[in-house]
Amino acid sequence: MKTALICGVSGQDGAYLSKLLLDKGYQVYGGSRDAQSSNFENLNRLGVLELVKLVSISVHDFRSVLQVIMKVKPDEIYNLAGQSSVALSFEQPVETLESISVGTLSLLEAIRFSGLPIKLYNAGSSECFGNAIEAVDENTAFRPRSPYGVAKATAFWEVANYREAYKIFACTGILFNHESPLRKERFVTKKIIAAACRIAKGSNERLVLGNINIWRDWGWAPEYVEAMWLMLQQSEPEDFVIATGETISLKDFIIIAFEYLNLDWTKYVSFDDSLFRPTDIEKGLANPQKANNKLKWKAKIKSRNLIELLIDSELNSKYL
Template sequence: MKSALIIGITGQDGAYLARLLLEKGYAVAGTSRDAQMARTANLRLLGVADKVTLHSASPSDFRGLWQVIEKARPDEIYNLAGQSSVGLSFDQPLETFESVAVATLNILELLRLLGRPVRFYNACSSECFGHTPEPANEETPFKPRSPYAVAKAATCWAVANYREAYGLFACSGILFNHESPLRPTRFVTSKIVSTACRIAAGSGERLSLGNTDVVRDWGWAAEYVDAMWRMLQHPEPEDFVIATGRSHSLMEFTAQAFAAVGLNHADHVDTRPELLRPADIPVSKGDPSKARELLGWAASKDMPLVVKEMVRAEQERLRLQEKCS
């Protein structure tokens, strides 16, 4: 039986990855800053909360993480932790850099000192590329435009450095946007879907958005964690761009969400300048050719299907909430 340690197991990607690895027969452990107080809602929704072992540890706590790795003895480590909101990173740049870049460097240094054949996956981000009117691939230069993107770019270079200098099996997945019903409402996609569903249910509210002209490549989170796993099964450690290869504007995403609940978005949406970010990426496009060719991975759900799945799940959640109230 293989074993895996997921750092950041309670988030969207951590929960889906835990379920995938359990289905593949892994023994799965995960970390939270306080295992006894961890928010395990995502794990419970996927039916795996009682099938994983939770440990208390912060990625920036060298000694604590060392102890967890000694207990779990993982064959694979997935680093999915850290501040994950681009917008929030402008308000908390230092916290973002420490929880993302410094924590990743801490893990890499720990693996170097342990000297065991552990395979390491690092969650990188398409935000590192910045504006990409032409689809970005693994050779596209980084041009980060937010504190979050700067931190993620630093992790990608750190992983590449430790791979080259110390022979670690370490790789980064440069993932484009990937969504699911497990997204917290601070993410604009979840905000759009949940608000559209409430309006359709008669809330009478309006949806306020910032720049709706931005273009993104949206995929389905449960498929993207499969790409993470495939990277660690590849014979050699390499970095991969993970995307659908199809991009849409935020207004198109919004229109799809309202259409899915039988409404015209134009009747319910306002754009507000105070919601604009200090800097934003106009267009983000990804080229997943390498993942398709070397990993046999390709996304089956692009934005329209992702929106339908999110709306269906949110409507079901609202029905259950109403039934229980």
Template sequence: MNIGGTTKSHAKTALIFGVSGQDGAYLARHLLGKGCTVHGTSRDREMSSFANLRRLGIVDRVILHSAGLTDFRSVLEVINRVRPAEIYNLASQASVGLSFDQPVETLNSTINSTINILEAIRFLGLDTRFYNASSSECFGNTSAPADEAVPFHPRSPYGVGKAAAFWAVANYREAYGLFACSGILFNHESPLRPVRYVTQKIIRGAADIAERKAEVLELGDLSIARDWGWAPEYVDAMARMLAHDEPEDFVIATGEAHRLDAFVAQAFAYFGLDWRQHVRSNTALLRPSDILLSVGNPEKAKRLLGWSAERRMAEVVGGLLDAEMALRVAG
């Protein structure tokens, strides 16, 4: 089975922890399209709506399980039951902003879930390939596009947790010979992002103002710059990492940074509006510490995995707005 590039897939069965999130849903769809049997977990499958899987039309094609990732026995049982060829860890508290309000929960969910999965693979003696979702937040500010050799300097509890999980994966790979790797993903967006993310706040705010449902959009620091990509493309990179011959860590990014005010301008231009007439900066929305510039160097992924981002910031904004307006017309 071919999963991107020239390498062949190791997987027939995949288990996705965090299947109900943005990346989990797109990854499930991607793997199903490659002929894999896909299992996914939620803390309580009977109570979860799996709205993203429903929105993509695949909820009935994913085999769902309940699993609490901070409970080792729960993790061990589901892995032993499924015995997958590939495991993707996409779970944990995923909001940088929320991590300042919930630092302990963020750190516990990120570090403990990763170690529990690694330890379960080791304990069961499985020949399972493991992907860990790391983050550009590990780097903190990047003075130049960051590659895999750039030291970490996280500036949020979320980034601290992701950095610790990254090194746990590296330790299990080196100490026990596990096929375990981390994808250091820079910002990647899609219509499945919840509204608490600034990108969706901008998209919905611009649409509301264009429809005269609102007059002003309040944001924090408009001068920050980010490397924005398209989430459905980034899950392809995850699958390629586990199809690669050796377990290696990869930066996944577009290689381009754009200021937040440029993202805003692009969104308002979609409606023929001048953003400066409608957007206000509110200091109450600033984080205790933030990253001024975050941009990645994806050269290694292009060279070894044959992966490169197709959509850049302008195409990402356009895709988000097309999806938002289609929902408004339908609803």
């Protein structure tokens, strides 16, 4: 039986990854800053809360990380911890950089110090790339346009450095946007889906948004956590872009969602300039061919199917 430690287990990806690993027969430890009082609602929604062994770990604190690693002795560590909102990173840039870059460095250094043969997965982000003129892959230069993107780029190079310098099995999954019913409403996709469903049920509210002329590659989170696991099953550690390869505009996302509910989106959506970010990525284009070839991973659920799944889940209160 393999043992996995998931840092940031309470989030969307942490919950789906927990379920995946448990289904594969792993012993799963879920790390959170305060395991006694943290909200593990997502684990509960997926029916796995009682099966995950919860541990308190502060990834900012090297001593805390080392203590947990020496106690648990995991075969695999999944670093999903850190501030996860691009919009919030403009309001809390210091917290964002510290939670992501210092947390990643603590894990790497603790693995090195422990001497244990631990494999590390690090959660990267497409935000590292910035605007894409053409589809990006693992060799595309980073040009981040948010504090969040800067923090993720920093963590990426920390992982690459420890892999090269100390031969640690550490890799980064450069994941493009991936959604699920577990998303919080601070994420624009969830905000749109939740509001559209309430309006379909009779609410007279308006959906207030910022810039909808952005293009993103949106995928299905339960599929993306499988790619994380596959990266740690390879003979050599490598970084991978994980995406569907299909990009649509946020405006099209809105249109598809409202049309699925037989609504005219123009009657319910208004705009607020204050919701625009200081800098934003206009278009995200991805080439996940390396993951297709080496991991044998390919996204099955793309934009329209994803939106329909999210709406059906929201209307029926199901967590898929």
